[in-house]
Amino acid sequence: MQISNYGSFPSIIPVIIEDEVFMYPFMIAPIFISDEANIKAANKALEQNDLVFVSCAKNSQEQKRSKDSFYDVGVIGSIMRKVALPDGRTKLLFQGITKGRIISIENDNPLQALVDVITYKDYDADKINAIMEVLREKVTNLANISQFFPPDLLKTIDDNDDPNRIIDLISSILRLKKDQSYKLFASNDTEERLLFLIDLVIEEIQTQKLQKEIKNKVHNKMEQINKEYFLKEQLKQIQKELGIDKQRDEEIDQYYQKLEKLRPFLDKDTHKEIKKQIDRLSKMHQDSADANIVQNYIEWVLEIPFGKFAKKKLSIKNVQKQLDRDHYSLQKPKERIVEYFAVRELLNQRDKANTEGKGTILCFFGPPGVGKTSLANSIARAINRPLVRIALGGLEDVNELRGHRRTYIGAMPGRIVQGLIEAKEMNPVMVLDEIDKVGRSMRGDPTSVLLEILDPEQNVAFRDYYTNFNLDLSQIIFIATANDISNIPAPLRDRMEFISVSSYTPQEKEEIAKKYLIPQELKKHALKESEISITPLALKMIIEKYTREAGVRNLRRSIASIMRKCAKTILESKEKIRKILITPKDLPLYLDKIVFEIDAALKENKVGVVNGLAWTSVGGDVLKIEAIKIKGKGILTLTGSLGDVMKESAHIAFSVIKVLIDSEILKISPKKSKKSKKDQEIQAYNLYDIHLHVPEGATPKDGPSAGIAMASVIASILCDVKTKSDVAMTGELTLTGSVLPIGGLKEKLIAAHKAGMKKVLIPEKNYQRDLGDIPEEVKKEVQIIPVKKIEDVLTQILI
Structure with missing residues (x-):
């Protein structure tokens, strides 16, 4: 198709702006247009002679078309077909005819310009042919290393004699920038175009070589990695097949x-x-x-740390110092611990073959919070051995201690072996906590395993089910703790020596708070001694009114509560606080409510009220035993959640008092009656029903120590005689009127002391053997009177 068929040039024709690439005269290519200006230009061209000028935009992102937004050179061609697409665009099939240049813009809507045809200058054919040979050589080299050249392009170049046509063909294949394309497109000097194109081809050859080199390196590296990976996987599979790993x-x-x-x-x-x-x-x-x-x-x-033992030699001086440093009071427990290690130290010195010896298993028992576990911690620190704590509370599965057989899924060694692994030594201090709370179930009785573990004659060859070989546990220092030793089976009790860690007196609690609790809580709460002070009276009130315990655990919590509120006050205060002083008046602001630990002694004497003493898991307590008489037939009614032992004690006490009345040892006050005095005395206990009650009926009570108190309250109500309100008592009664010894005397006497009792009646045998255990401050302030018979009790209690 010749441009001469469309008339003479320059000529005014519509202009379409292509965004991406330059079009060339030999191209038949689709053009997709969507903006209104291009569509109007295409319509205008179709209305006239189908000629249109296609130029390239300098910046494809620019939406508004102006003279400077597109190049002034392009292709003059015709629109062969126009199709509207569903997405709103228009597709034009465009055929290029010749190159053209815009002379001037003639119209903006649609865009039309005065366009002239670009003609090339004359050139020297021989020189151009020589340059063309160089170009062909370079293009051939580029085609060999580039994948962008079509296979038939080289043949087309060789068959064509028009250098400008060859330049345009090669330019359309090369990935040129718009400025480079424009320079080639706009020039009409054939030699200049050829030389510039050769430079571009050489530059592209260097780029392709570099890219190919990089690709080859990456490819080789990937091949090497893949090769190694596959070889390793093959080797693994081969080793697996052969059983070799x-x-x-x-x-x-x-x-x-x-x-x-x-x-x-x-x-x-x-x-x-x-x-x-x-x-x-x-x-x-x-x-x-x-x-x-x-x-x-x-x-x-x-x-398991076979052959590893703590190297530090035993020294009772170190043990004594550590116990005194960590614990106030507890003289007897500390003395027994020192004796225990004295025996071991002497064995070390005199029996070189037996480096440790087989000592007794110690068991600390007493109420919660009195320092049983902390005594074991002090022992471990004193002898520089690791501490292993095994909590036995609620333990029911015997395999937890003995180990699981390896036939079970998830089998593992027992807690004893795990404790040795944790300690990394074969002679740690091992604390068996809450040994009185071991349970029994269908999975066995763990106490039967403890019999072997705690027996010095058997634990030299303890067999764990999991390990399936014997372990020597004789080097371990076992220390057990318990609240109530009556819950421990008799065979297991026989393996241990029990050391009572009993209640603290109020004076001891004050010293513990001053020396240990307050300094420790100050440190925990980031407070200084200069910032807070608890007065002695406030501390005493916290002990007496806000805590109910034998130990100091709740006391520590109360002190911690005060520290927390003080820390909050210091942070919230805008002004610097010099010192916070805690007095008895301030305590309601820092603590929740008063808990009356023990009812104080009554100020007036009454008929039918006697102070009994009881032992509980949190220490001693004072029980007010009450009785009333109602006209009836001599029936004894008991209330207050009493156990079987206390019910039997009440019936025994009633019978003893009946005997005393019948034998006229107890005399009933004479009443106005037609009957003789003797008839009244004989029938007195048959004329009334007696209701005996121990307050706090929701709390279960039991134990063999309330006999004399029940007898006293029955005697008081039958004889209408008042009892002394400042006298308390404890002791069991026999049918013959003898007073039997009881347990927990220390806790009971401390409770009487706290309640303000002046006298306490105790069995004579307890007076003879247990008085040395009683704190001095209790013995100074409370008169302790031994009683042997019920007559001695009634003499002291009845007015």
């Missing part, structure tokens, strides 16, 4: 090495069992079900 072999070698290091410290059977399992693992396929179980077993047993 290098990593696994290394692990097994390490197991053998560890076993060899432990060999001097293992007996023959232990070494044989561990080696047997390692040999078994080495022959097993690592993916088998049993391999993981066997490997876990080996790792567990090789962690």
Whole structure:
């Protein structure tokens, strides 16, 4: 198609702006337009002679078309077909005819310009042919290394004699920037165009070579990585097929090495069992079900610290210092602990073969919060040994201590073996906490295992079900703790020596608070001694009114509560606070409410009220035993959630008082009656029903120590005689009127002291054997009177 067929040039024709690339005269290509200006220009061209001028935009992002927004050169061609697309665009099939240049813009709507045809200058054919040979050579080189050149392009270049046509062909293939394309497109000097194109081809050759080199390096690296990966995977599969695993072999070698290091410290059977399992693992396929179980077993047993012992020598001086540093009072427990280690130290000095000896198992028992577990902590610090705590509260499964057999899923060693692994030594201090709370169930009785563990004659060869070999536990210092030793089975009690850690007196609690609790809580709450002070009267009130306990646990909580509120006050205060002083008046602001620990002694004497003393899990307590008489037939009614023992004590007491009345040892006040005095005395206890009650009926009560108190209150109500309100008593009664000894005397006397009692009646045998355990401040302020018979009791209590 010739441009001459469309008339003479320059000529005014519509202009379409292509956003991306330059079009060339030899192209038949689709053009997609969507903006209104291009669509109007295309419509205008179709209305006239189908000619249109297609130029390239300098910036494809620019929406508004102006003279400077597109190049002044382009292609003059015709629109062969126009199709409207569903997405709103218009597709033009465009055929290029010749290059053109815009002389001037003639119209903006639609865009039309005065366009002239670009003609090339004359050139020297020989020179141009020589340059063309260079271009062909370079293009051939580029085609060999680039994938962008179509295979038939070289043949087209060779067959064509028009250098400008060849330049346009090559330019359309090269990925040129718009400025480079414009320079080639706009120039009409053939030689200049050829030389510029050769430079561009050379530049593209260098770029392609560099890209190819980089690709080759990356490809080679990837090939090497893939090759190594596949080879390694193949090697693994081959090793698996042959049963050979290098990593696994290394692990097994390490197991053998560890076993060899432990060999001097293992007996023959232990070494044989561990080696047997390692040999078994080495022959097993690592993916088998049993391999993981066997490997876990080996790792567990090789962690047991065979042959590792604490090196520090025992010294009773260190033990004594540490106990005195950590605990106030508790003289008897501390003395017994020092004696225990004195025996061990003497054994070390005189019996070199037996480095530790087989000592007694100590068991600290007493109310919560009195320092049983902390005594064990002090012992561990004093002798520089690791402390292992095993909580036995609620333990029902015997396998928790003995270990699970390896046939079970999730089997593991018992807590004793785990404690040794945790301690990393074979002679730690092991605390068996809450030994009185071990339970029984269908899974066994853990106390039967404790019998073996705590027996010095048996624990030299303790067998854990999981390890399946004997372990020597005789080097471990076992210390048990309990609240109530009556809950411990008799065979297990026989294995231990019990050390009572009893209640603290109010004076002892004050000293503990001053020396230990307050300094410790100040440190915990980031407070200084200069910032807060609790007065002695306030501290005494906290002990007496705000805590109900034998130990100091709630006292510590109360002090911590005060510290927290003080810390908050310091942070919220805008002004600097010099010192916060806590007085008795301030306590309601810092603590919730008063808890009356023990009812104080009544100020007036009454008929039918007697102060009994009881032992509880939180220390001693004063029980007001009350009785009334109602006309009836001599029936005894008991209330107050009494246990069987206390009910029997009440009936015994009633019978004893009846005997005393019948024998006229107890005399009933004469009443106005037609009957003789003798008839009244004989029938008195048959004329009235007696209702005996122990207050706080929701609290269960039981124990063999309320006999004399019940007898006293029955005697008081039948004889209409008042009892002394400042006298308390404890003791069991027999049918013959004898007073039997009781337990928990220290706690009971401390409770009487707290309640302000002046006298306490106790069994004579307790007076003879237990008075040395009573704190001096209690003995100074309370008159302790021994009683042997019920007559002695009635003489002291009745007015």
